[in-house]
Amino acid sequence: MITPNGGDDHRYPDGKGSEVIMRVPGKPAQAVKPKLRGWLHLGTFPLVLVAGMLLVALGPTPAARLCAAVYALTSAALFGVSATYHRGRWSPRVADWLRRFDHASIYLIIAGTYTPFAYLILEGATRAVVLSVVWGGAAAGVLFRVLWVRAPRWLYTALYLGLGWVAAFFVPQFLEGTGPLVAALVILGGVLYSVGGLVYGLRKPDPSPRWFGFHEVFHALTIAAYVLQYIAVSVVVYRTGAL
Numbered sequence: 730m731i732t733p734n735g736g737d738d739h740r741y742p743d744g745k746g747s748e749v750i751m752r753v754p755g756k757p758a759q760a761v762k763p764k765l766r767g768w769l770h771l772g773t774f775p776l777v778l779v780a781g782m783l784l785v786a787l788g789p790t791p792a793a794r795l796c797a798a799v800y801a802l803t804s805a806a807l808f809g810v811s812a813t814y815h816r817g818r819w820s821p822r823v824a825d826w827l828r829r830f831d832h833a834s835i836y837l838i839i840a841g842t843y844t845p846f847a848y849l850i851l852e853g854a855t856r857a858v859v860l861s862v863v864w865g866g867a868a869a870g871v872l873f874r875v876l877w878v879r880a881p882r883w884l885y886t887a888l889y890l891g892l893g894w895v896a897a898f899f900v901p902q903f904l905e906g907t908g909p910l911v912a913a914l915v916i917l918g919g920v921l922y923s924v925g926g927l928v929y930g931l932r933k934p935d936p937s938p939r940w941f942g943f944h945e946v947f948h949a950l951t952i953a954a955y956v957l958q959y960i961a962v963s964v965v966v967y968r969t970g971a972l
């Protein structure tokens with residue numbers, strides 16, 4: 730299926746990766762969007778919603794529920810906006826805005842994932858610093874993506890990675906508060922998100938440009954990363970009452 734809208738970067742194609750220009754007899758040149766684009770996130774979205782609501786409902790304290798709600802909202806936004814943007818057929822104007830929201834939601838889920846760990850595990854000044862840095866960074870990232878939609882791919886991909894790993898300095902404090910299992914899940918999840926970011930930035934591997942391209946590999950990695958970090962967030966949220 731050749732669709733004019735909804736493919737990432739389809740309006741600024743450079744002939745690399747999945748976003749190649751195809752000429753169809755009798756039709757203007759258009760970008761090819763792999764057939765499975767967006768289905769992974771569309772399928773994951775309802776599960777993310779239910780998982781998020783469970784976490785909020787089962788949070789043992791008001792603080793735990795609040796952190797769970799922030800995490801649940803930002804993760805639902807990521808998968809929901811991505812599914813809407815990638816699966817729908819939109820006018821170029823709407824597609825442009827959805828693309829901005831799709832990219833902005835990545836900054837939000839990074840801050841949203843940090844929130845339960847920072848708020849429920851860290852204390853005092855360290856907690857304030859980490860929360861301010863991740864939410865300040867996310868707000869700046871959202872503005873940056875919304876205001877500069879044609880920003881170079883390498884730049885915003887690097888910013889996702891930077892914000893994602895910004896609190897790596899506090900690993901000892903996190904470790905002290907969570908233990909090795911939760912820390913391992915969070916870090917492994919971070920690695921999977923980052924590998925996804927690299928796949929997206931480099932546009933390879935691109936296994937099947939017509940069906941399942943590099944963008945789909947990236948989406949699959951985000952789901953795996955989300956699952957690992959969801960388990961870690963759950964442990965931290967449920968444990969709050971027991972501390």
Ligand SMILES: [Zn+2]
Nearest residue numbers: 737811815944
């Ligand atoms: Zn995407």
